[in-house]
Amino acid sequence: MSQKRQSKSAQWHRVQEQDTQVRAARAQGYRSRSAFKLLEIDARERLLHSDVQIADLGCSPGGWLQVATQKTDGKVVGVDLLPTKPVVGAHILQADFTQEKTIATILELFDGRADVVLSDMAPNLSGIAAADQARAAELVRAAMNFALRVLPPTGRFLSKGFQGDDFPLLLEEMKKQFMTVKILHLQASRAASKEAYFLARGVRKA
CATH class of the missing domain: 1.20.5 (Single alpha-helices involved in coiled-coils or other helix-helix interfaces)
Known part of the structure; x- marks a missing residue:
């Protein structure tokens, strides 16, 4: 090193x-401080309910899975390229969520649909702002495309984003796909962080 x-x-x-x-x-x-972010969002927005089915993208190390399994009696599925230690009440896949095989497996686990898709993914930072923002935007788009595949019309999608040149573009793209989109700034985020969360509800019909 x-x-x-x-x-x-x-x-x-x-x-x-x-x-x-x-x-x-x-x-x-x-397992991570990010658990408090999901707890804050749920307290403010009532995102998670006792009977919802939840997909957590980029779930390692499992902090959001822990919160999700506490909040619902429905199925919780986490997926990540990295290994994730088991979480009681969650089914964890070590796989690429953009692959058709993985999407099919997740839909089978959910008996056809999820209710909520979560993504707290962030790229490995290079220190080059433009490149890091572009990679972060790619992750948001990948998560949104997954959400559009697995959510019903009443579904909800929550994704981390990073404020920069791509942020307003992502917001406009998301508004075309969902009925409502909110931007959430969290007290649980570090003070120096540029992160903000997209919360989208209601999938628009094609």
Whole structure:
């Protein structure tokens, strides 16, 4: 590992150890501080209900899966290219959610449809703002395309985004596909973060 990469890694670990929400997540048994983001969104928007079926894209390490399984008695399916330790109440696939085979498997697990699609995915950052924003936008589009494949007309789609040149374009694209789209800024996000969440409801008919 280069000295520059070692320095960035050490800085990341320092930020993690100083983050009160990281410590709170550990204390409450959550695998990541991002669990508090989904809890905040659900408290504000009543996104998750006791009978909904939930797909969590890019689910590793499993913080959102933990929250999802606490909130619903319906099926919860997580998918990620990375391995994810088991979460009680969730079915986890190590696969590429953009592949037809994976989509077919997920639909079979849901008996044909999901009710909510979640995505807290973010790209590995290069430090080049334009490139990182473009890669983040690609992930949002991939998650949205998946959601349009598996959601009924009443479905809901929640995805992380990053504010930048692509953000308004993504918002307009999403408005063409869903009846309503809200932008959520969270208290649980780090102060320096440019992340915001798209919450879309109601799939428009083709």
